[in-house]
Amino acid sequence: MTKNSEIKPIEYTCNGKSLTFIKPLVMAIVNITPDSFYDGGKYSNLDDVLRDIEEKIAQGADIIDVGAASSRPNSKVITKEEEWQRLTLYLPEIRKKFPNVFISIDTFHSGIAKKSAEMGVDIINDISGGNLDENMFDTVAKLNLPYILMHIQGTPQTMQKNPLYNNVVLEVKDELSKKIEQLKNLNFKKIIVDVGFGFGKTQEHNYTLLKNLTEFNHYPILAGFSRKSMITKIIGTNPVTSLNGTTVLNTIALLNGASILRVHDVTEAKQAIDLIEFYKSV
16 A cells, blocks of 8 residues: 555544554444434434443543444435534534544545534544545545545445455555545545445455455554444344454454454453453563
């Protein structure tokens, strides 16, 4: 992805805080959507959201990732106005109640990224890697907040219909590398890489990328496969019963260099990190 002589960043600043990657971090998923594949419709009001975030922080979450539009396969498309309307009900109160926690916004709209940053969001998490909004890279560079650059083939509505690669590792690396160069040309370097498990990949593609995750470790790597079908279809579970499978893949990702685990279940991810860190230290 980059020249081997480059040193992997271990710290990014944002809003007066330091996001460090000396030890892997836990990003907790908070979907304020009615139709996410696992926890859609989980919250009925603001108090439910704040209570859940408080619990996740107590369990060890380092980052709270707030999303207001589902990106599951074949998800219903909502307008950016609808997405922003959902966010305005929660985001200001989340920032007010948890001033010191890192908050990430899960959006591919540059306008929502900008308005969320104005509300105090610390990280931009873009599942489209700039594909779905041509203004995203310019916006991110101006905001100068850490940016999660994810690989996707297609869109959430088309990505799983027939994903094709000749060599998934080389092709994902190549596309991410080109986008990293675009961002660097804008003098932006606060990049976190996400290979996009389940976003335009077959099961074989997903596991090949997981096996070769170290190929992407010139930047902090986010691994996100919590309760996804790449688990459930292999072991015959469903999203509700796939926590053990999630922990297995989280463990493999940590051994292969992941810097952030994006999860629904914070306690188990934190335990995996603590065990792997001890394992590596002896």
